[in-house]
Structure formats: C-alpha cells, structure tokens
Amino acid sequence: MLRALRTAALGMAAQQLNVDTIANNLANVNTTGYKKSSIEFQDLLYETVQSGGAESAEGKEKPSELNIGMGNRPVSTFRSYSQGAIEETSNPFDLAVSGKGFFQIQMPDGSVTYSRDGAFRVNSSGAMVNSSGLEMYPNITLPEDVQSVSVSQDGVVSAIMEGQTIPQELGQIELANFMNPAGLSPLGGNLLAATEASGDPTYGLAGEAGFGTVMQGYLEKSNVDVVKEMVGLIVAQRSYEINSKAVKTADEMLAMINALKR
Secondary structure (H helix, E strand, O other): OHHHHHHHHHHHHHHHHHHHHHHHHHHOOOOOOOOOEEEEEEEOOOEEEEOOOOEOOOOOEOOOOEEEOOOEEEEEEEEOOOOOOEEEOOOOOEEEEEOOOEEEEEOOOOOEEEEOOOEOEEOOOOEEEOOOOOEEOOOOEOOOOEEEEEEOOOOEEEEEEOOOOOOEEEEEOEEEEOOOHHHOEEEEOOEEEOOOOOOOOEEEEOOOOOOOEEEEOEEEOOOOOHHHHHHHHHHHHHHHHHHHHHHHHHHHHHHHHHHOOO
16 A cells, blocks of 8 residues: 555656646747757556466466556656747847757857857847847857848848948858757757757758758747647646545555554
C-alpha cells in the first residue's frame, strides 16, 4: 500500500510540472519568436513479482510476467521549433525568418547567442540592436544621413542616403542553424545558447540550402496554440485530481488495516 502512496505522489508532482510548463506557454503566447515547450516523462523501474515462463501450480507456463510499476519521472523539456505565424508590422526594422535559421545576437562579453525574435531597432550609434540593446552579429551600422532602409529576402541590408537615389549596401545578415535546435538552452530575453546537445552551429545566408528567407516588416509570433494548451491544462488538472484520490484511497485502506488490530 505504501507503494501506491509513493506512485500517486510522483504522479501529482509530474502533473504539477506539466501545469507549470503549460502556464509558461500561455504566458508567452504574445512573445515574439517564442517556441512552446512540453515536459517529457518516463516510467520508473518495475518490481517483478513473478517472472514469465515459470510454471504455475497447474504445471502450465505463464505467458507474461507479473510486474508492478513505481510511477514516473520527468526526463527533459522538449521545445518545438515549428514555424509561428508571421504578422505584418510595416516597421522596416522588424525581421522574420520564414523557414529554418536563427538571428545571431552578440552579448556584452563577446559571445554569440541565437534568437528567432527579429524585433530590431537602431541605437544612438546607428547599430541594429534587439529590444534589450544587444547588437546583431555580424554588426550592421546605419549612417547618420540614411533616409530609408531595405532588407532583401537573402538578408542584404541596403540604405538610401540623403540626396541619393541609388541604394548603398551596408552588410548582409548571416543566419545560424543547428542539427538539433531542441537542444538549445533558453537564457531568457528571447535568447538561446548552443549546447553539446544542440551541436555546433552552421552558418549561412538567407535563402541558401537549409536556411529560410528574411522578411522585412514582419515578425514571427509565438507558435503556442491556445486551444491545445487549454485542453492540456484541463487534462493535467484531472490527472492531478485522480492521483490525489489514489493517495486518499491508499490512506483509507491503510486505516482499515490498522483498525483490524483493535
């Protein structure tokens, strides 16, 4: 009976983690470039009460074992990198990657992180930065007398200067991709860091094989499906409730056993 208490308690803890993950997905439903995540679980070791193949009292061979499970455990958080909806903003510094690839963001210590958030702005020095003020990498800086900026689908950044009609090329956006994007480590601030699980990044230009295209004046929205998350939230709540009833039932059965001594 104590096994049932432990197993049901593990089930409650699992559903609590599930609800925490769903709540985070719902909280980021409007976060640019956010990718939904889910908890993956595995069952624990089983106690073999009787092995298969052993002869029964009637001299017959049993076709299967008698096993009792020990509950489950969280193994990993899986982040889905399916394409989010691309929404028009008409802001020339808003960029979206349609397809595979990540923008590169340079950190203050010189390291490079990765992001699907293409909400870029221009700082006082003319450098293209994200919403936190971190510069895009490779760095692209706009001159002071720029009149308009255009970004082609292959990531070429051009600008028309004051008094000119022919655009001047300022640089080209380089994208990064990974063999296993789900292995990237989230840092917060819409930033991701490479890990051993993700593998080393491969670099390329937008539109090349294995990389998506850059869309100017658009942003990629979160890929969270609110309806599916709400359904998952209800299922998690019911599972938590059922596990709590299993704890209560096991406790009542133990109370009955204790009462037998009286």
